[in-house]
Each structure stands twice: as structure tokens, then as C-alpha cells.
Amino acid sequence: MNIRIFDERDTDAVLALWSEAFPEYAAPGKPQRxxxxxxxxxMAMQPELFFVGVLGERVIGTVLTGYDGHRGWLYSLAVAADQRGNGYGRALVEHAERALASIGCPKLNLQIMANKPETRAFYAKLGYHMDEVVSLGKRLPA
Known part of the structure; x- marks a missing residue:
């Protein structure tokens, strides 16, 4: 798998991958998704931190990262269902970690949905653990 920065020509492939990986995107009551x-x-904020994994000509993985000068964040890690178990998710996370470390990021955070224990187990294998914090959120008006 080759990992590179997202190009707008990847949009349809990424949308297809995300619809498979994140069925919650289709939830009618979640317009923020x-x-x-x-x-x-x-693409408007740190587009250089949006990565795709490509196998041949096919986009099989994604990871978005961000850095606010204090903490880094990892979002939308996805690997095509038929390619899971081949180390591609790990490779995408490690690529994101290196990219953030190269710009001085001292710590990487991520959030996962509580009802996805397999996702938590995946990240635990990569050295991530639950921080003793409570995540709060508020939707802002559009």
C-alpha cells in the first residue's frame, strides 16, 4: 500500500469507503456526519494531514489528522473491509503519527464510539489507552 496526501480526485472513492466503514454516516438524525x-x-484546514492508502489504483484506506499546537488528533481511520487484517490500518496510523511528530506534536488523541469494542482493541494493540478524561461536546449553529 502506498500512502499519500488526499487529492480531490479521490473524493468518490473515499466517500464509498467511508459509507462502508462508517454506517453511522447514513443516520438521518445526524446531519453533522x-x-x-x-x-x-x-481541505480548508491542514489538507496536508489528510492521507489515503492506495493499493494499485484503488483507495483502500484513509486517515485524517490535525494539530492545534497543543495536541494532535486522529480521525476517520478506515480500511476497506476486504483488506482488513493486512496491517494497512496500522500503517496508516503510524504514518499519521510520524507526520504529526515531524511538526512537533507531543501527544495524539482520538475518540471512538463506545459501542465499538473491536476498534478499541485495535488501538490498544498500537499503544493507545483510555485517558482519565471525560469528552464533552457541543454542536455549534451552522
Missing amino acids: DPRLSIRNK
Whole structure:
């Protein structure tokens, strides 16, 4: 798998991958989970930290990262269902970690949905653990 920065020509492939990996994007009561808006927003902020994994000509993985000068964040790690178990998720996370470390990021945070124990187990194998914090959120008006 080759990992490179997202190109807008990857949009349809990424949308297809995300619809498979994140079925919650289709939840009608969650308009904030608009993957097209997520791509547009990422392209406006640190687009160099949006990575795709490509096998041949096929986009099989994604990872978005961000850095605010204090903490880094990892978002939208996805690997095509038929390619899981081959180390591609690990490779994408490690690529994201190196990219953030290279710009001085001291710590990487991520959030996962509580109802995904397999996702938590995946990250635990990569050295991530639960911080003793409570995550709060508030939706801002559009």
C-alpha cells in the first residue's frame, strides 16, 4: 500500500469507503456526519494531514489528522473491509503519527464510539489507552 496526501480526485472513492466503514454516516438524525462536508472542511484546514492508502489504483484506506499546537488528533481511520487484517490500518496510523511528530506534536488523541469494542482493541494493540478524561461536546449553529 502506498500512502499519500488526499487529492480531490479521490473524493468518490473515499466517500464509498467511508459509507462502508462508517454506517453511522447514513443516520438521518445526524446531519453533522456529512462526509462531503468533512472532506471540504479538511481541505480548508491542514489538507496536508489528510492521507489515503492506495493499493494499485484503488483507495483502500484513509486517515485524517490535525494539530492545534497543543495536541494532535486522529480521525476517520478506515480500511476497506476486504483488506482488513493486512496491517494497512496500522500503517496508516503510524504514518499519521510520524507526520504529526515531524511538526512537533507531543501527544495524539482520538475518540471512538463506545459501542465499538473491536476498534478499541485495535488501538490498544498500537499503544493507545483510555485517558482519565471525560469528552464533552457541543454542536455549534451552522
